[in-house]
Amino acid sequence: xxxxxxxxxxxxxxxxxxxxxxxxxxxxxxxxxxxxxxxxxxxxxxxxxxxxxxxxxxxxxxxxxxxxxxxxxxxxxxxxxxxxxxxxxxxxxxxxxxxxxxxxxxxxxxxxxxxxxxxxxxxxxxxxxxxxxxxxxxxxxxxxxxxxxxxxxxxxxxxxxxxxxxxxxxxxxxxxxxxxxxxxxxxxxxxxxxxxxxxxxxxxxxxxxxxxxxxxxxxxxxxxxxxxxxxxxxxxxxxxxxxxxxxxxxxxxxxxxxxxxxxxxxxxxxxxxxxxxxxxxxxxxxxxxxxxxxxxxxxxxxxxxxxxxxxxxxxxxxxxxxxxxxxxxxxxxxxxxxxxxxxxxxxxxxxxxxxxxxxxxxxxxxxxxxxxxxxxxxxxxx
Amino acid sequence: xxxxxxxxxxxxxxxxxxxxxxxxxxxxxxxxxxxxxxxxxxxxxxxxxxxxxxxxxxxxxxxxxxxxxxxxxxxxxxxxxxxxxxxxxxxxxxxxxxxx
Ligand code: SF4
Ligand code: SF4
Numbered sequence: 001x002x003x004x005x006x007x008x009x010x011x012x013x014x015x016x017x018x019x020x021x022x023x024x025x026x027x028x029x030x031x032x033x034x035x036x037x038x039x040x041x042x043x044x045x046x047x048x049x050x051x052x053x054x055x056x057x058x059x060x061x062x063x064x065x066x067x068x069x070x071x072x073x074x075x076x077x078x079x080x081x082x083x084x085x086x087x088x089x090x091x092x093x094x095x096x097x098x099x100x101x102x103x104x105x106x107x108x109x110x111x112x113x114x115x116x117x118x119x120x121x122x123x124x125x126x127x128x129x130x131x132x133x134x135x136x137x138x139x140x141x142x143x144x145x146x147x148x149x150x151x152x153x154x155x156x157x158x159x160x161x162x163x164x165x166x167x168x169x170x171x172x173x174x175x176x177x178x179x180x181x182x183x184x185x186x187x188x189x190x191x192x193x194x195x196x197x198x199x200x201x202x203x204x205x206x207x208x209x210x211x212x213x214x215x216x217x218x219x220x221x222x223x224x225x226x227x228x229x230x231x232x233x234x235x236x237x238x239x240x241x242x243x244x245x246x247x248x249x250x251x252x253x254x255x256x257x258x259x260x261x262x263x264x265x266x267x268x269x270x271x272x273x274x275x276x277x278x279x280x281x282x283x284x285x286x287x288x289x290x291x292x293x294x295x296x297x298x299x300x301x302x303x304x305x306x307x308x309x310x311x312x313x314x315x316x317x318x319x320x321x322x323x324x325x326x327x328x329x330x331x332x333x334x335x336x337x338x339x340x341x342x343x344x345x346x347x348x349x350x351x352x353x354x355x356x357x358x359x360x361x362x363x364x365x366x367x368x369x370x371x372x373x374x375x376x377x378x379x380x381x382x
Numbered sequence: 383x384x385x386x387x388x389x390x391x392x393x394x395x396x397x398x399x400x401x402x403x404x405x406x407x408x409x410x411x412x413x414x415x416x417x418x419x420x421x422x423x424x425x426x427x428x429x430x431x432x433x434x435x436x437x438x439x440x441x442x443x444x445x446x447x448x449x450x451x452x453x454x455x456x457x458x459x460x461x462x463x464x465x466x467x468x469x470x471x472x473x474x475x476x477x478x479x480x481x482x
Contacts, residue, residue, distance in 0.1 A: 157389050206393040
């Protein structure tokens with residue numbers, strides 16, 4: 001164990017190094033870039049035995065990662081925003097071909113207009129891509145989640161995105177406990193599984209008839225559903241081995257007797273903890289629901305957590321145009337037909353607009369005031 | 383019930399290669415088994431003229447066969463097996479630990 005100051009992107013790089021990735025395919029983009037810089041330094045210093053593929057674009061980077069994974073390598077890439085959009089086509093290939101590529105995403109707002117600032121819209125654009133999507137609240141969780149992501153992905157044969165917000169996390173140093181390599185090796189053994197076999201050549205991703213396509217998709221979705229349990233198990237195992245419990249797919253913070261639940265994901269979760277503590281100090285029964293796994297979405301676990309509350313406030317750092325916040329929509333869908341609690345959904349902090357803990361507190365008060373109103377979603381901070 | 387499939391969508395390079403691409407979109411092809419007594423029923427029913435008697439045995443032309451399965455359905459001996467145009471265990475892994 002060693003404590004050190006790391007940015008989110010550096011924490012991702014440490015995670016990849018400790019996971020002993022064999023192939024890194026990458027095209028530089030801000031704010032994920034420092035992760036590549038740090039990994040290249042590790043490679044240069046001989047701390048990482050990794051083949052670095054300098055791609056000419058993000059589409060090629062993920063294509064190279066996919067190829068390497070099909071050949072059996074433990075493979076990693078990093079991107080965000082436009083890069084992630086450019087990767088989209090291959091992202092669907094990677095998921096459909098069931099390759100456990102792990103990708104760190106330093107969430108950044110999407111163009112147009114051009115932005116370089118934090119927001120979760122880039123990850124949300126991939127919500128139907130078939131990637132497991134985990135969101136981290138701090139840099140320690142980034143490192144720990146990269147390690148868990150390989151285990152989850154390789155168990156379920158699914159690719160995993162590990163999300164942390166640009167700048168708020170990617171460029172902010174925090175104290176991070178870097179685990180010992182030997183302990184990581186024990187937690188994360190590697191079994192090489194190669195889909196490409198020269199002794200038994202087969203066509204990969206062949207044209208699939210209507211007779212089979214739907215069945216492939218059924219199995220893919222089934223694996224996604226099973227991933228809920230795998231993510232929980234891997235988090236529990238990690239907590240046993242390293243003493244840090246990130247609680248799997250969902251976490252309830254001070255939810256036991258809560259009557260107002262704040263639901264959110266990513267860096268807003270760490271602000272949320274401060275706000276909940278403040279509200280509790282004022283005698284208010286507030287609690288926090290942290291969504292760690294957005295895909296697969298833990299609908300049943302969320303229902304169980306929200307069973308007794310009167311108010312639900314969902315904070316979304318994304319906008320699905322013409323629909324609302326992605327997490328707000330998931331929350332409503334999870335509760336529909338089971339619990340009739342008003343769900344207030346707020347769109348906040350887009351494109352790097354500051355969204356402070358005191359504002360989070362304001363939103364919660366607003367949400368209680370307007371609980372009876374039937375607004376689908378509201379914008380805060382305009 | 384969803385069909386059992388390889389985890390990684392894949393297929394053995396094989397009979398589809400013999401089909402003129404774009405003309406035949408085939409999901410399966412017949413394999414004539416030992417029970418065949420050369421009654422020639424299948425040849426009568428095949429809509430594509432893909433079957434013929436060759437050196438005393440029923441032979442399939444994969445250039446012509448469209449995979450409809452009529453031959454297998456009509457064969458009185460149940461001598462024909464329809465084989466899917468994907469194969470192998472490429473990438474079949476259980477979700478739990480260990481290989482299948
Ligand atoms: S119908 Fe069956 S038994 Fe008759 S020739 Fe064809 S395969 Fe052989
Ligand atoms: S599957 Fe259809 S087309 Fe092919 S040989 Fe049999 S009957 Fe003829």
